[in-house]
Amino acid sequence: MSKFSLFGKFTVQEGKRDTMVEILLEAAKSMKDLDECEIYIVNISETEPNAIHVYEVWSNEEAHQASLSLEATQTLINRAKPIITGMERINILSAIGGKGISSN
Numbered sequence: 403m404s405k406f407s408l409f410g411k412f413t414v415q416e417g418k419r420d421t422m423v424e425i426l427l428e429a430a431k432s433m434k435d436l437d438e439c440e441i442y443i444v445n446i447s448e449t450e451p452n453a454i455h456v457y458e459v460w461s462n463e464e465a466h467q468a469s470l471s472l473e474a475t476q477t478l479i480n481r482a483k484p485i486i487t488g489m490e491r492i493n494i495l496s497a498i499g500g501k502g503i504s505s506n
Contacts, residue, residue, distance in 0.1 A: 404496035405440065405503060406463040410456045413488035419446065422454050425482045432474040438465035441502055452487070459497045 414422045426444045433439040441459035460466040469475055497503055 405459050407459040407497040408494045409492035411490050411492050412454045414452050414485045418485040425478050429478050
């Protein structure tokens with residue numbers, strides 16, 4: 403069974419990347435107890451100083467959508483909104499398997 407996965411890119415105001423990274427790492431921590439979220443990785447680019455990339459793997463797309471309405475997630479979204487200048491989904495994929503992905 404494949405999983406819902408996506409690569410997302412956040413662009414933030416000049417000099418606010420570290421703030422956004424902190425917010426996204428808090429989001430990752432809040433996902434710790436959500437079994438439906440298998441992977442939530444925050445990445446930075448050496449060539450894009452105002453960009454943060456997030457890779458996520460979920461049991462299904464519905465679980466991902468449901469996570470966006472959680473109180474903890476909404477709090478973090480509200481903290482991040484003022485510094486975000488752009489967001490895009492780089493790719494939506496179906497994760498089939500590999501290290502770090504459950505096989506159920």
